[in-house]
Amino acid sequence: DDGPAPGPLSGPGRSSRLGGALLLGALAIVLVAVVAWLVTRGDDAPGGSTQAASSATTTATVTATATPTFQPLGQIALTSPTGGRAKGAMVLFAGQDSQIAFTVQATNVPRNGSGDAYAVWLTGGGAPHRLGFAAPVGTNGKLGVSGPRQADQAKFAKWLGAAKNVVVSRETQEKATQPGPVLLGGKVPSQGSG
Numbered sequence: 001d002d003g004p005a006p007g008p009l010s011g012p013g014r015s016s017r018l019g020g021a022l023l024l025g026a027l028a029i030v031l032v033a034v035v036a037w038l039v040t041r042g043d044d045a046p047g048g049s050t051q052a053a054s055s056a057t058t059t060a061t062v063t064a065t066a067t068p069t070f071q072p073l074g075q076i077a078l079t080s081p082t083g084g085r086a087k088g089a090m091v092l093f094a095g096q097d098s099q100i101a102f103t104v105q106a107t108n109v110p111r112n113g114s115g116d117a118y119a120v121w122l123t124g125g126g127a128p129h130r131l132g133f134a135a136p137v138g139t140n141g142k143l144g145v146s147g148p149r150q151a152d153q154a155k156f157a158k159w160l161g162a163a164k165n166v167v168v169s170r171e172t173q174e175k176a177t178q179p180g181p182v183l184l185g186g187k188v189p190s191q192g193s194g
Contacts, residue, residue, distance in 0.1 A: 069096050070101060073092040076187070078168065080183065085108040089105060090103070090186065103144070105143065106142070106168065109142065109183065110141070111137055116171060117171050118133065118137065118170060119131075121166070121168075123179065129155075129159045129163070131152065167184065
């Protein structure tokens, strides 16, 4: 499963979770850099803009190279359900062997308190699925997390296809089975739309 025995988010187990969260945060930064590079790389045509790269109809101009093979699929806007200032996005990527990956980044997120953490969940498609915890948010108000965790890789695409929402919640228990108070949320586009 996903870690130490049930209990509050404090004490010795928190440091190993923090290390994992920091690693996920670093992976998020790498993925964002790769996406930025891929998006701006194919934009050398006269009159080109980065807006064209984010449109629904992109052209396949990327050739096989030694760079990572993650391709952006789209993003889900995340907003505060209470009208708060926090906002963000979940960006989805297609990788090798039909794997799906994601990053979640947000700004204006309240700083973590003692013994709590932010978690990303898929909800509305049966049982909620926690995708992971974000690194602690400090005074800069920036949140970042990427995944899925290796243990969830084979199930993530199925969960995403069934889900109706992505939420970022404040958690006080590592083994919570449903989201705590929701900070950010967004709707997962349905498979049949379009």
